[in-house]
Amino acid sequence: xxxxxxxxxxxxxxxxxxxxxxxxxxxxxxxxxxxxxxxxxxxxxxxxxxxxxxxxxxxxxxxxxxxxxxxxxxxxxxxxxxxxxxxxxxxxxxxxxxxxxxxxxxxxxxxxxxxxxxxxxxxxxxxxxxxxxxxxxxxxxxxxxxxxxxxxxxxxxxxxxxxxxxxxxxxxxxxxxxxxxxxxxxxxxxxxxxxxxxxxxxxxxxxxxxxxxxxxxxxxxxxxxxxxxxxxxxxxxxxxxxxxxxxxxxxxxxxxxxxx
Ligand code: NAD
Numbered sequence: 001x002x003x004x005x006x007x008x009x010x011x012x013x014x015x016x017x018x019x020x021x022x023x024x025x026x027x028x029x030x031x032x033x034x035x036x037x038x039x040x041x042x043x044x045x046x047x048x049x050x051x052x053x054x055x056x057x058x059x060x061x062x063x064x065x066x067x068x069x070x071x072x073x074x075x076x077x078x079x080x081x082x083x084x085x086x087x088x089x090x091x092x093x094x095x096x097x098x099x100x101x102x103x104x105x106x107x108x109x110x111x112x113x114x115x116x117x118x119x120x121x122x123x124x125x126x127x128x129x130x131x132x133x134x135x136x137x138x139x140x141x142x143x144x145x146x147x148x149x150x151x152x153x154x155x156x157x158x159x160x161x162x163x164x165x166x167x168x169x170x171x172x173x174x175x176x177x178x179x180x181x182x183x184x185x186x187x188x189x190x191x192x193x194x195x196x197x198x199x200x201x202x203x204x205x206x207x208x209x210x211x212x213x214x215x216x217x218x219x220x221x222x223x224x225x226x227x228x229x230x231x232x233x234x235x236x237x238x239x240x241x242x243x244x245x246x247x248x249x250x251x252x253x254x255x256x257x258x259x260x
Contacts, residue, residue: 003240004031008081010074011035012064012121013091015042017190018140021228022088022235027055029236034077034084036062036121037091064091064117074124083132086239087125089118089162090140094192096151096199107154114158118165126169126178135178136239139166140231141250143258145184149215151203159184163250170248179247181238186226186254187216221256230255 009026013019015037023033027050035057037043043059050057058080062073077084092114095106118139129135144152145159162182169180187193193216200211217223234253238246252258 002030003236004029007031007085007239008077008083009033009086009088009239010077010084010121010125011088011090012062012117013037013140014088015039015046015059017192018185018188018228018231019088019090020046022090022232023057024050025229025232025236026086026239027053027057031086032056032058032081035059036064036073038063064089064121065112067120070117070120070124074121074128078128084125084128085132085134086136086138087121087129088138088140088235088239089121091117092140092192094152094155094196096196096203098151098203099153102153110154111158114155115161115165118162122165122169126173129173129178130176133177135173135176136241137166137169137173137178137180138235138238139180139182140235141182141184143184143186143252143254145182145250146252146260147258151200166250167248174244174247177244179238179241179244181246181248182250183231183234183238184250184252184254184258185231186220186252186257188226188228188231190228217255217257219257220254224255226254 011023014023014035026033035043040061047057047059060073139162141162142159144156148156166180166182197208201208
């Protein structure tokens with residue numbers, strides 16, 4: 001028996017990048033990942049990939065900012081598997097601009113995906129976790145849950161906010177054997193980061209190489225990007241914890257960029 005045999009995990013934003021790696025690793029350890037993503041074609045492709053490797057997986061179309069879609073996606077998972085053991089609230093975007101130029105619509109869009117998405121998926125899953133007296137909730141934070149950078153006002157605000165949400169879920173969930181924690185990665189070379197490199201170079205008036213070396217990886221201990229594998233290790237550690245000893249915590253996975 002593997003660590004996650006029989007466990008069902010909803011992972012939002014799992015059609016790409018960090019979420020996809022978490023789903024892959026969870027499936028490799030016997031679990032059933034539900035790939036909940038805005039991009040249903042990519043979610044279906046990821047589910048097919050995992051099934052081809054002999055695992056079980058399920059793709060659901062879900063815009064995490066849409067209350068009805070979140071409720072429906074969670075209901076579909078319950079109809080198919082009867083339970084949700086783990087929620088990894090991971091879907092996210094990035095928009096970089098100085099505050100003075102930040103369009104209000106972009107501020108609201110970013111906060112909505114990161115914070116409304118975390119709230120709506122948490123609320124929908126908690127009901128079922130409480131009924132089963134078991135649940136593990138993991139939020140995808142960032143070093144920007146602890147630290148600030150120029151050009152990222154709504155992202156830093158949202159990622160700090162997730163730590164507050166996790167602490168409340170940890171307190172309310174405890175009596176139902178539900179824990180909540182936050183994983184806080186440094187820069188990981190996913191599409192979300194690839195897009196930022198030229199954008200930051202333009203905003204800061206430097207080359208793309210300088211963005212990588214002097215902005216993104218400047219404070220790491222080894223000049224290395226964090227990998228999707230590094231992040232999946234931490235997520236699965238929280239997902240597999242057997243007691244409430246680890247709850248309300250945030251763990252930074254950043255090659256030493258941020259030290260607590
Ligand atoms: P990514 O762009 O590779 O993947 C994000 C996924 O989220 C995509 O599949 C996209 O379709 C999905 N998504 C976007 N909006 C959605 C919505 N409204 N509803 C449902 N799905 C939606 O990005 P990534 O780098 O893998 O980022 C995943 C998470 O990790 C984000 O929360 C991000 O903030 C966080 N993070 C990333 C880094 C990094 O360096 N890449 C560092 C720290 C934290």
